[in-house]
Amino acid sequence: MALFIRSEELTGLISITEAVDAVEKGFASQEDHPVFSLPRQRMLANDRRITVHSGGCVPLGVAGTFVHYERHNYTAQDQSYAAVGTRVYVCYDSETGALLAIIAGCPPFYRRQAAGDEFATETAITSAVGTRRMARQDAAVLGLYGTGRQARRHVEAMCAIRPIREVRVYSRSAGNRRAFCDTMQPHVDAELKPVDRPEDAARNVDVIVCATGSNMPVVFGRWLEEGVHVTSIVGSNKELLMEGLVSRPRRELDDEVLARADVIVATLVQQGIQDEQGDLLEPVRNGVLAWNDIEDLSALVTGKTPGRRSDKDITLFKQNSDQGVGYMALARLVHDKARAAGIGMEF
Numbered sequence: 001m002a003l004f005i006r007s008e009e010l011t012g013l014i015s016i017t018e019a020v021d022a023v024e025k026g027f028a029s030q031e032d033h034p035v036f037s038l039p040r041q042r043m044l045a046n047d048r049r050i051t052v053h054s055g056g057c058v059p060l061g062v063a064g065t066f067v068h069y070e071r072h073n074y075t076a077q078d079q080s081y082a083a084v085g086t087r088v089y090v091c092y093d094s095e096t097g098a099l100l101a102i103i104a105g106c107p108p109f110y111r112r113q114a115a116g117d118e119f120a121t122e123t124a125i126t127s128a129v130g131t132r133r134m135a136r137q138d139a140a141v142l143g144l145y146g147t148g149r150q151a152r153r154h155v156e157a158m159c160a161i162r163p164i165r166e167v168r169v170y171s172r173s174a175g176n177r178r179a180f181c182d183t184m185q186p187h188v189d190a191e192l193k194p195v196d197r198p199e200d201a202a203r204n205v206d207v208i209v210c211a212t213g214s215n216m217p218v219v220f221g222r223w224l225e226e227g228v229h230v231t232s233i234v235g236s237n238k239e240l241l242m243e244g245l246v247s248r249p250r251r252e253l254d255d256e257v258l259a260r261a262d263v264i265v266a267t268l269v270q271q272g273i274q275d276e277q278g279d280l281l282e283p284v285r286n287g288v289l290a291w292n293d294i295e296d297l298s299a300l301v302t303g304k305t306p307g308r309r310s311d312k313d314i315t316l317f318k319q320n321s322d323q324g325v326g327y328m329a330l331a332r333l334v335h336d337k338a339r340a341a342g343i344g345m346e347f
């Protein structure tokens with residue numbers, strides 16, 4: 001029998017680190033079965049967008065797809081969501097072929113859960129997989145760009161994987177920076193501090209997370225110090241240009257960030273090539289790096305690429321899109337937790 005699960009029923013049952021461990025296993029499986037997953041596929045009609053993330057994880061016995069639909073608003077500066085449909089996982093037992101589960105909604109991993117804010121909970125988990133492998137073990141100061149949904153998740157995820165004691169928070173609006181710190185302070189042990197200048201979230205920090213809706217660079221290579229790890233989540237896709245929604249591919253980093261990075265890992269390099277993503281394609285076009293200078297997350301988590309080699313290395317994780325293997329690994333975790341707790345409806 002398959003299970004129909006409403007994700008919100010799992011509230012309090014899955015920790016961030018359990019989710020990070022699961023997603024890491026999903027990406028490890030991609031190294032052995034690279035064609036058992038596809039890069040994220042997006043279809044656009046003006047501001048309408050449907051997205052599928054498909055794949056399977058043989059060691060976890062799960063395969064399927066994750067689908068979502070939104071309508072977007074774009075300006076020259078940033079993007080926002082005008083409407084968001086419930087996201088759905090459809091997953092099979094990859095060994096028996098039986099339908100395993102249909103899961104409605106994104107799993108609740110975080111201490112702060114707010115109504116209407118439940119989507120895209122997986123992104124910070126994938127960011128944490130790469131960051132856990134690349135940031136210095138003793139990383140204590142986090143610079144955070146963005147004060148929205150992803151920023152809230154990323155601050156919790158980063159504090160779960162490193163001994164973060166201080167977070168410097170920047171977004172364009174002073175009110176948003178203050179509201180973010182007030183809202184999130186009860187949910188993390190680290191001290192949250194709004195900063196007024198963007199460079200103050202990059203200088204003298206150990207980890208930088210860019211979790212903005214920006215279409216233009218927010219972090220500049222000239223600000224980076226030795227030993228820092230940078231994670232950036234803005235993707236892009238060529239269809240945005242084809243539909244006239246943006247005039248150039250979206251960016252969150254300037255070329256100098258990529259030029260200065262000793263190690264660059266993307267969630268999936270092929271995603272950057274397929275989608276012509278600004279933060280990867282433009283530095284390649286500008287001769288700053290070649291596509292084969294960038295490693296996949298699957299190679300990082302299986303140790304095929306070493307990641308950080310010294311405390312002085314500058315490392316970069318371009319979390320350029322969640323992938324089917326990560327979603328399916330989470331679906332397996334959600335299914336198994338639901339079964340164990342007697343949650344969900346058999347059908």
Ligand SMILES: NC(=O)c1ccc[n+]([C@@H]2O[C@H](COP(=O)([O-])OP(=O)(O)OC[C@H]3O[C@@H](n4cnc5c(N)ncnc54)[C@H](OP(=O)(O)O)[C@@H]3O)[C@@H](O)[C@H]2O)c1
Binds near residue numbers: 080146176
């Ligand atoms: N890689 C992935 O798999 C993945 C998955 C999901 C989402 N994403 C990306 O995640 C991003 C954030 O999504 P969200 O849901 O968190 O959006 P959101 O709730 O709308 O938040 C966007 C934030 O970006 C800040 N911002 C915009 N421009 C900025 C700039 N120039 N400098 C500093 N902060 C800036 C905004 O604050 P102010 O207005 O105060 O500046 C706001 O706090 C989006 O770009 C989305 O495409 C990536």
